[in-house]
Amino acid sequence: MARSTGTLEISIAENTKDIEAVRQLCRDFFDWLISEFPEQRSKLMTYFEPSNWEKTLNALPSIHARPQGAMLLARHDGMPVGCIMYHELSPGVAEVKRLFVSSFARGKGIANYLMTAMIENARADGYKELKLDTRTFLSAAVRLYRKHGFIESNHLIDLPEDALDVVVFLRRAL
Numbered sequence: 600m601a602r603s604t605g606t607l608e609i610s611i612a613e614n615t616k617d618i619e620a621v622r623q624l625c626r627d628f629f630d631w632l633i634s635e636f637p638e639q640r641s642k643l644m645t646y647f648e649p650s651n652w653e654k655t656l657n658a659l660p661s662i663h664a665r666p667q668g669a670m671l672l673a674r675h676d677g678m679p680v681g682c683i684m685y686h687e688l689s690p691g692v693a694e695v696k697r698l699f700v701s702s703f704a705r706g707k708g709i710a711n712y713l714m715t716a717m718i719e720n721a722r723a724d725g726y727k728e729l730k731l732d733t734r735t736f737l738s739a740a741v742r743l744y745r746k747h748g749f750i751e752s753n754h755l756i757d758l759p760e761d762a763l764d765v766v767v768f769l770r771r772a773l
Contacts, residue, residue: 607709609716612670612682619671620679628699636736639740642765662686668693669720673700673709678706683713685721688730693721695731698740710740714747722773730770744769746747 612621629647633640644748655662663670668686672679681700695717700709721729730752733740752770 602663607707607712608673608674610674611665611720612672613665617672617679618670619658619682621659621672621682621740624672624679624682624699624701625656625659625697627650627701628697631699631702639734639736639765656715659684663696666724667722667766669717671713671716673704673713675704675707675709681709681713683717685717685729691725691727692730693724693726695729698743710743711746714743718771718773719745727773728770729773730768732768733767734765735765741767744771747771 604625610617612618629643629652632647633642636643661666663686668684670684671682673681679701681698681704683698685695686696688694698710698713700713704767719730729749731744731749733743733744749769749771752768
C-alpha cells in the first residue's frame with residue numbers, strides 16, 4: 600500500500616481566512632508552550648500576557664504588513680498547519696516572529712520549508728539581516744535556526760531580568 604505525503608503549500612496570508620488561520624496557529628502555539636513547559640509558565644506569562652497577546656494577534660496584519668513584512672502560512676493538504684512572519688526592525692533589518700507547526704503536522708519538514716520561504720521572501724523584500732528571539736528550552740527551534748545560518752546576537756528587546764535566562768537572541772545575514 601502506497602503512503603501519500605500530501606501536498607504542502609506556503610503562501611503569504613493576505614485574505615481574512617488566511618489571517619484568521621495564522622491567528623489560530625499563534626493561539627495554538629501559546630497553548631502548546633504552556634502544556635509542554637509548565638515549569639516555564641510564569642516566564643511565558645510575562646511574555647504572553649493574555650490581554651496584550653490578544654491585542655498583538657489582532658494587530659498581526661498591520662505589524663507584518665507588506666511590503667515591510669509578511670505572514671507566511673503553510674497548508675498541508677489544504678489544512679493550515681504552520682506559520683512564520685517577519686517585519687522591519689530598522690532599514691535593512693527584519694525580525695522573525697512566531698514560527699510554529701501544529702503538533703499533528705510535525706516530522707514532515709514543514710518548519711524547514713517555512714524558514715526557507717521566509718528567508719527567500721525577506722531577501723526579495725530587500726532585507727540584509729534577520730534577527731529573532733526564542734527560548735532556550737525550545738531546543739528543536741534553536742537547532743533549526745542554527746541550521747539556517749543564525750548565530751548568537753545581542754538583545755533585541757528589553758525583558759525582565761528573570762526572563763533573560765531562558766531567551767536566546769539570534770541573527771543571520773542575508
